[in-house]
Amino acid sequence: MQSNTCMERKIGIDLGGTSISFIDLYSPQKIIDERRIDTPCSAGGITEAIVNVLKDMLPLVDEKPAGIGIAVAGQVNPIAKSVIFSPNLPFKEEFPLGGIIHENLNLPVVLENDANSAAIGEKVFGAAKDIDDFIVLTLGTGIGSGIFVNGKLLRGHTHAGGEAGHMVIDPTGPKCGCGRNGCLEVFASGTAISRRAANETGVMLSAKEVCESAKDNERLQELLKDAGEKLAEGLASLVSIFNPEAIFFAGSLANAPKYYFEPAFKVARSKAFGTTGTNLRLEISELKEKIGMLGAAGLV
Ligand SMILES: [Zn+2]
Numbered sequence: 001m002q003s004n005t006c007m008e009r010k011i012g013i014d015l016g017g018t019s020i021s022f023i024d025l026y027s028p029q030k031i032i033d034e035r036r037i038d039t040p041c042s043a044g045g046i047t048e049a050i051v052n053v054l055k056d057m058l059p060l061v062d063e064k065p066a067g068i069g070i071a072v073a074g075q076v077n078p079i080a081k082s083v084i085f086s087p088n089l090p091f092k093e094e095f096p097l098g099g100i101i102h103e104n105l106n107l108p109v110v111l112e113n114d115a116n117s118a119a120i121g122e123k124v125f126g127a128a129k130d131i132d133d134f135i136v137l138t139l140g141t142g143i144g145s146g147i148f149v150n151g152k153l154l155r156g157h158t159h160a161g162g163e164a165g166h167m168v169i170d171p172t173g174p175k176c177g178c179g180r181n182g183c184l185e186v187f188a189s190g191t192a193i194s195r196r197a198a199n200e201t202g203v204m205l206s207a208k209e210v211c212e213s214a215k216d217n218e219r220l221q222e223l224l225k226d227a228g229e230k231l232a233e234g235l236a237s238l239v240s241i242f243n244p245e246a247i248f249f250a251g252s253l254a255n256a257p258k259y260y261f262e263p264a265f266k267v268a269r270s271k272a273f274g275t276t277g278t279n280l281r282l283e284i285s286e287l288k289e290k291i292g293m294l295g296a297a298g299l300v
Helices: 043-060 097-105 114-125 184-188 190-201 207-216 218-242 258-271 288-298
Strands: 010-015 019-027 030-038 068-072 075-077 082-085 109-113 134-139 143-149 246-250 281-284
Touching: 010 043, 010 114, 010 288, 019 043, 019 288, 030 043, 043 097, 068 097, 068 114, 068 288, 075 109, 082 097, 097 109, 109 114, 114 134, 114 143, 114 246, 114 288, 134 218, 143 184, 143 218, 184 190, 184 218, 190 207, 190 218, 207 218, 218 246, 218 258, 258 281
Parallel strands: 010 068, 068 109, 134 246, 246 281
Antiparallel strands: 010 019, 019 030, 075 082, 134 143
């Protein structure tokens, strides 16, 4: 009998700096279980916690999953199934996360960077199913990107390509966590919006609070508009280089109000080189906050 790979059981794990999300599913419409735990503060603690949750989830249905996909907020080696570096996770040196989980559960394990996973999620489960050239930008604490070119995920020579958040927009700009000045993410990420709001209002507000308060606050509207214009600079460069058919926006800032997205969408097309911006689709991903878990499941 021919198997229907779309209806195989898959497990996706989104390993982030603050929480780890799990999804066990046949398809986004047929979910077996979802879990979320706080991220432990050591590499060993993370591995143990993931194995424990999976041991609890696996017996929920009789069918063995086809595999486990893990989206990691950091740089990974998908061949060695190891985490190489992550600014927000406690992996101080290359760590064989995928290998250890495989040894414990005897199931295939796939590891990928979280923004790349998000692009795979959009390709497998989202609006990019029939699109060969597209980009997913994850807008949250930082800015990540997953880039599909000619139907294939762009990985790069050391599996580290596609870091659009660290594209320099203005070399005289603020210092970025990566060591350079003026990267896109120091202007347009959630952290950037929160920091600028604190500087201008003297009150510590999260990016979510800035977005919620902007409706009645012109200063915050201006701040979001400026962040959106900076995002447009990055988008125009990405569009000029990759000439995508669509860019999808995911992450916590994907829910940002029009003050942020309007200037970004307006200028991105017109600033892109030649015809690269013609008929470009700019859309908020419908996979929303589940894109990380779904993308991880889509890796399987
Ligand atoms: Zn940077």
